[in-house]
Amino acid sequence: MPTYERLKGFRDFYPPEMAARREVIDAVEDAGRRYGFREIETPRLERAEMWTDKSGDDIVDELYAFEDHGGRHVTLAPELTPTVARMYAAKAQELSKPVKWMSTRPFWRYEQVQQGRFREFYQTNVDIFGSSEPEADAEVLAVAADALTGLGLTADDFEFRVSHRDILGSLLRSFDADVDVTDAIRAVDKSEKVDEDEYLDLLYDAGLAYDQAREFDALLDVTDPANLDELTEFAPEAEGLADAVENLQAVLAATDDFGAGEHCDLSLRTARGLDYYTGAVFECFDSTGEVSRSVFGGGRYDDLIEEFGGQPTPAVGVAPGYAPLTLLLERAGVMPDAELSTDYYVLRVGDTRDVAARVARDLRERGNVVESDLAGRSFGAQMGYADSVNAETVVIVGEQDLADGNVTVKDMRSGDQTTAPVDEFPGEHDRPTYDDFA
Amino acid sequence: MPTYERLKGFRDFYPPEMAARREVIDAVEDAGRRYGFREIETPRLERAEMWTDKSGDDIVDELYAFEDHGGRHVTLAPELTPTVARMYAAKAQELSKPVKWMSTRPFWRYEQVQQGRFREFYQTNVDIFGSSEPEADAEVLAVAADALTGLGLTADDFEFRVSHRDILGSLLRSFDADVDVTDAIRAVDKSEKVDEDEYLDLLYDAGLAYDQAREFDALLDVTDPANLDELTEFAPEAEGLADAVENLQAVLAATDDFGAGEHCDLSLRTARGLDYYTGAVFECFDSTGEVSRSVFGGGRYDDLIEEFGGQPTPAVGVAPGYAPLTLLLERAGVMPDAELSTDYYVLRVGDTRDVAARVARDLRERGNVVESDLAGRSFGAQMGYADSVNAETVVIVGEQDLADGNVTVKDMRSGDQTTAPVDEFPGEHDRPTYDDFA
Numbered sequence: 001m002p003t004y005e006r007l008k009g010f011r012d013f014y015p016p017e018m019a020a021r022r023e024v025i026d027a028v029e030d031a032g033r034r035y036g037f038r039e040i041e042t043p044r045l046e047r048a049e050m051w052t053d054k055s056g057d058d059i060v061d062e063l064y065a066f067e068d069h070g071g072r073h074v075t076l077a078p079e080l081t082p083t084v085a086r087m088y089a090a091k092a093q094e095l096s097k098p099v100k101w102m103s104t105r106p107f108w109r110y111e112q113v114q115q116g117r118f119r120e121f122y123q124t125n126v127d128i129f130g131s132s133e134p135e136a137d138a139e140v141l142a143v144a145a146d147a148l149t150g151l152g153l154t155a156d157d158f159e160f161r162v163s164h165r166d167i168l169g170s171l172l173r174s175f176d177a178d179v180d181v182t183d184a185i186r187a188v189d190k191s192e193k194v195d196e197d198e199y200l201d202l203l204y205d206a207g208l209a210y211d212q213a214r215e216f217d218a219l220l221d222v223t224d225p226a227n228l229d230e231l232t233e234f235a236p237e238a239e240g241l242a243d244a245v246e247n248l249q250a251v252l253a254a255t256d257d258f259g260a261g262e263h264c265d266l267s268l269r270t271a272r273g274l275d276y277y278t279g280a281v282f283e284c285f286d287s288t289g290e291v292s293r294s295v296f297g298g299g300r301y302d303d304l305i306e307e308f309g310g311q312p313t314p315a316v317g318v319a320p321g322y323a324p325l326t327l328l329l330e331r332a333g334v335m336p337d338a339e340l341s342t343d344y345y346v347l348r349v350g351d352t353r354d355v356a357a358r359v360a361r362d363l364r365e366r367g368n369v370v371e372s373d374l375a376g377r378s379f380g381a382q383m384g385y386a387d388s389v390n391a392e393t394v395v396i397v398g399e400q401d402l403a404d405g406n407v408t409v410k411d412m413r414s415g416d417q418t419t420a421p422v423d424e425f426p427g428e429h430d431r432p433t434y435d436d437f438a
Numbered sequence: 439m440p441t442y443e444r445l446k447g448f449r450d451f452y453p454p455e456m457a458a459r460r461e462v463i464d465a466v467e468d469a470g471r472r473y474g475f476r477e478i479e480t481p482r483l484e485r486a487e488m489w490t491d492k493s494g495d496d497i498v499d500e501l502y503a504f505e506d507h508g509g510r511h512v513t514l515a516p517e518l519t520p521t522v523a524r525m526y527a528a529k530a531q532e533l534s535k536p537v538k539w540m541s542t543r544p545f546w547r548y549e550q551v552q553q554g555r556f557r558e559f560y561q562t563n564v565d566i567f568g569s570s571e572p573e574a575d576a577e578v579l580a581v582a583a584d585a586l587t588g589l590g591l592t593a594d595d596f597e598f599r600v601s602h603r604d605i606l607g608s609l610l611r612s613f614d615a616d617v618d619v620t621d622a623i624r625a626v627d628k629s630e631k632v633d634e635d636e637y638l639d640l641l642y643d644a645g646l647a648y649d650q651a652r653e654f655d656a657l658l659d660v661t662d663p664a665n666l667d668e669l670t671e672f673a674p675e676a677e678g679l680a681d682a683v684e685n686l687q688a689v690l691a692a693t694d695d696f697g698a699g700e701h702c703d704l705s706l707r708t709a710r711g712l713d714y715y716t717g718a719v720f721e722c723f724d725s726t727g728e729v730s731r732s733v734f735g736g737g738r739y740d741d742l743i744e745e746f747g748g749q750p751t752p753a754v755g756v757a758p759g760y761a762p763l764t765l766l767l768e769r770a771g772v773m774p775d776a777e778l779s780t781d782y783y784v785l786r787v788g789d790t791r792d793v794a795a796r797v798a799r800d801l802r803e804r805g806n807v808v809e810s811d812l813a814g815r816s817f818g819a820q821m822g823y824a825d826s827v828n829a830e831t832v833v834i835v836g837e838q839d840l841a842d843g844n845v846t847v848k849d850m851r852s853g854d855q856t857t858a859p860v861d862e863f864p865g866e867h868d869r870p871t872y873d874d875f876a
Contacts, residue, residue, distance in 0.1 A: 003747035004488050004524050006481060007512060012525050015476030015539070022477060034802040036780055036809035036827065038453030039460060043444060043558060044482060044544060045502070045514070050442050064483070066504030069548045074445060076483070076514075086442050087450050096826035098812050101453070106482060110507045120481060131812040135791075139812060146802070257795040309441035342474055353573075357695040364472040364584070371474035374536050374569040374577060388534035389474065 009111070009119025016338040021322065023336040024151060024329065025104055028124045028320055031147035035139060037102035037126055042083045044105070048075040050082040050308070062109040076108040080125040080319070081276070081301070082308055088129050089310030097130035116293065116323045123296075127317035132302065134247060137280045138254030140298055140318045144284065145260040147320065152334035158295065160260075161267035162252065162282040165299070166244035168271060171219060171231065172208075174238035179207035182275055188220070189271040220268040225252045228266070244279075251280045278302045280316070284328075291327045296320045343368035343393065343431065345386035349379055350399035359395055359407065359425060366430045386412065393433060395425070409434050447549070447557025454776040459760065461774040462589060462767065463542055466562045466758055469585035473577060475540035475564055480521045482543070486513040488520040488746070500547040514546040518563040518757070519714070519739070520746055526567050527748030535568035554731065554761045561734075565755035570740065572685060575718045576692030578736055578756045582722065583698040585758065590772035596733065598698075599705035600690065600720040603737070604682035606709060609657060609669065610646075612676035617645035620713055626658070627709040658706040663690045666704070682717075689718045716740045718754070722766075729765045734758045781806040781831065781869065783824035787817055788837035797833055797845065797863060804868045824850065831871060833863070847872050 006012060013021060029039075048065040052073075065075035077083060084101060104124040111117060126143055128136045141160060148158055168188060172179045187202035194202070203213035219231060228245045235241055248266075255261045264282070272281040281299030286292075298318030305313035329335040346360045356372060363370045371389060373382050386394050396408035396417075407425055410417035411434035420437040429436055444450060451459060467477075486503040490511075503513035515521060522539060542562040549555060564581055566574045579598055586596055606626060610617045625640035632640070641651035657669055666683045673679055686704075693699045702720070710719040719737030724730075736756030743751035767773040784798045794810060801808045809827060811820055824832050834846035834855075845863055848855035849872035858875040867874055 003527065004485050004520070006524070007483055007485065007506075007510065008508075010481035010483060011479075012481065012521075012528075013479035014525070014529065015478060018477045018479055021479070034805065034807055036807055038778060039456045040453060041449075041451035041456055041459070043448035043450065045445055045448060045546070045558065047442050047445065062507075064504075064506060066502075068445075068502060069500075070446075072445065082442070083450075086444070087452070089441065090450075091452065096823060100809075108483070120483065128812065133812055133814050135810075135814075136812045254791070257792045259795070259799050340476060353692070354695045357697070361697050367472065369472055369474055371538075372573075374566065374571055374574045376571050376573075385534060 007119070009113040011118060011120065015340055019340060020336040020338040021326075024322060024325065025122075025124065027150045028147040028325075029102065029104060031143050031150055032102040032124070032126050034146070035100070035143050037100045037143070040084070040087070040101045040103050042077075042080065042087070042103060042105065044076060045074050046077050046083060046086075048073040050086070051075065051078065054307075059109070062111055064108045064110060078107055078109045080105075080107070080123070081127075081304060081317075084125070084127060084129075085305045085308035085310060088305055088313065089308060092310055092313070095130075098136065099129040100127070101129070102126050116291075116327045118323055122322045123319045125317060125319045126298075127315060129305065129313050129315045131316075132314035134250035134254045134280075135258075136314075136316050137251040137300060138258045138260065140316055141251075141255050141264060141282065142258040142260040144296075144298070144318050144320065145263045148263075148284075151329060151336075153329070153332055155262045157287055157332045158263065158284055158328060159287050160264045160282045160284055161270035162248070162255075162264050162280060163266075163268050163270040163272075164244050164248040164280050165271070165277050166240055166279060167228075167231065167248060167268065168220075170238040170241035170244055171216060171235060172206075174235035174241070175208060175212045175216065177207050177209060177212055181206075184208065185271045188269055191217070191269050191271075222268060223266050225249050225266050248280055272297055272299055276301045276304050276307075282318075284320075286328050286331060288331065290331045291324070293324065295324045295328050340389050341369070342371055342386075342389040342391040344370045345382070345389070345391035345394045346370060346372040347379065347382045347386065347394050347396045348373050348398075349396065352397045352399055352402060355402060355407075355422065356397040359397060359422075362426050363395075363432075366426065368431060397422075409437050411435075445557070447551040449556060449558065453778055457778060458774040458776040459764075462760060462763065463560075463562065465588045466585040466763075467540065467542060469581050469588055470540040470562070470564050472584070473538070473581050475538045475581070478522070478525070478539045478541045480515075480518065480525070480541060480543065482514060483512050484515050484521060484524075486511040488524070489513065489516065492745075497547070500549055502546045502548060516545050516547045518543075518545070518561070519565075519742060519755075522563070522565060522567075523743045523746035523748060526743055526751065527746060530748055530751070533568075536574065537567040538565070539567070540564050554729075554765045556761055560760045561757045562760075563755060563757045564736075565753060567743065567751050567753045569754075570752035572688035572692045572718075573696075574752075575689040575738060575754050576696045576698065578754055579689075579693050579702060579720065580696040580698040582734075582736070582756050582758065583701045586701075586722075589767060589774075591767070591770055593700045595725055595770045596701065596722055596766065597725050598702045598720045598722055599708040600686070600693075600702050600718060601704075601706050601708040601710075602682050602686040602718050603709070603715050604678055604717060605666075605669065605686060605706065608676040608679035608682055609654060609673060610644075612673035612679070613646060613650045613654065615645050615647060615650055619644075622646065623709045626707055629655070629707050660706060661704050663687050663704050686718060710735055710737055714739045714742050714745075720756075722758075724766050724769060726769065728769045729762070731762065733762045733766050778827050779807070780809055780824075780827040780829040782808045783820070783827070783829035783832045784808060784810040785817065785820045785824065785832050785834045786811050786836075787834065790835045790837055790840060793840060793845075793860065794835040797835060797860075800864050801833075801870075804864065806869060835860075847875050849873075 063075045184206035191199045277299040279300035283297040284295040300316040302314045348356045360370045394410040406419040418438045426432045501513045622644035715737040717738035721732040721735040738754040740752045786794045832848040844857040856876045864870045
């Protein structure tokens, strides 16, 4: 019979790796949960028009799109934002604002597979709809910071580089030139990935003269939020610049109050590649630079709900992706261990299934993870299995011990064992150990 | 701008409904977890040949299949079994047996949408590979029973109807007739959905004479496992019958030891529609009959791993589906409430963001769900929001109270409120309430 291969860029997660991954996902979701983000669940398949109607987007070429049996043009979702925009628009009237939604699921893009990038990739999307206040921007940053520190990362391990689309846009428009702001911002986004000449060429292509490009780029050196006012002094007439500067300063001040300030660095060259961002934007980087790519990003996208059919609605979000986050956790040496854990193995010797099952059931009712023999195996084979699943304690239910009213309790780390009265096991103990009966 | 519609048969889960659904999923997964089932995660997209190579299966017509950018014939997975068979076969040598895997995810079939049936549907698959012992069959039944009772269902609410494919097959082959066993078993599967004449016609079409069909059907009346021996007496020469009877009796005896016996009824007419089952099979039904369809099913499929390219490997599993399970829980009145829960709302009055943020952070560090103002709103608007998210306690951080060194703690159920020293809040309390400070 045929053997089938997994698709390229798709992954199977076996139990040990999945256990580690689940710890990471739980930490991220738990951070969001503690801030009151509410779980939603969303269709994996959507109408392809949700992406193809926005022409010119790179994402369209990478869609897993097809025609369904009903002749609909459908696609596996490559991102969550259009879906939550659709959901928000459908119930905007009855939702209590601000709306704070969270979900973890895979997305799909037909991309070149490389380290930390797959065709099926998992993210936790954390979004706030209905607040244009700087506290909303700061809260998604605080959630991301809590998620990472909750996993054992410290301020030495990662940094959020925070920028602002409207500052970049206002500055660009302040030059006496016909600038394509979108292209120029894309150039800024690439500034750290290409050499200086290429970067200046990209700004030139976007409409700036070379001396303007150099002048513009020099403005982006500012790292102290207080010095952002120099930008307003440079271009006092630039429309929206003072407001944008004030907004970014307010966002950074709020991150201080929210306890995430130490993780946030002002970095105007962090522009984010996606066109839909409208205000504060940020990317998470490995502070050591060993993980060279951005770990994940986020920002404000105040126009998108309206573009997807809703009322104008301010929105801000972040979406940690698990493949790049795993690279960061591994670099920092805090990726959870990939191993199974088992509280008890109840080992049967002879015709003792009824008692062994009762013991296992009682232990499970107390919330423990309990395995027992399903394969009619020998004492040694059962011990080997118990070891392979990292059982902490083995409870041996043997015919001879039972005749004396006992079971044997074996600590698998030390190898110590003792007997316990079967009628009192587990008895009053929620998690009985060797020490309780020795 | 355009408004986009969700695809038919696909669902958006908003937070209140999702909270209830998450409780249900958690209860099922927790039951599996306590038996030592280990979580895996699997690709949503697979090679379509994994289903189309098995010609003649109804499932093929319902596939969401298409050609990807690399010219591969791919499909959204309509079920998990081929994927876990592929995964098991790929690592069979290094896996510690028996393998006990569990996962929750959606599957897709282009079916007629009706009550409890969607085109995107979610299941928790619970499977054991590598044990042919009756304890393995009994363990998946015990997991399913624990999951349902953990949700508040009782023995009066549901029943597992347990049957055995080999008993049906052996009996059918014992007649002096050229019987198509697969067709005849499908007829048995339909026996309770069609009238008697149609049922007998189906058995006739499968090769039995009408008097044989009546005789065969009468044999299926047995409800006491001890009386299964009468079948062996009826057809003492039937190949495999005595073994199959003994196996089913052993499975039922093991469910007694495992505490699930009260939920299991012998019901030979429960045949399961899927062809790949090989031994014990079972379906969960609403005992009141109000939910008329099977809630979910499972059984033994000892040939499937080999069909998907692995070594011969016994396997047994169950896969509760959340749409039909929700119908059962609603019928029984134990579906969890669809509502948000929030431990604290920290309400800000005046310029108190730094203190309010500190209070919120301390409460979150203790694991609580804490929301605060993100929209610069009035006292009344913040109270309204706190009410809308069912906040249990509101902590009011106001300028005047703070001048006296206090915050106000308000119990939202009773409306009672009192002051608490801000320096001692939350202080030593993990979950401070009005009562702690009144």
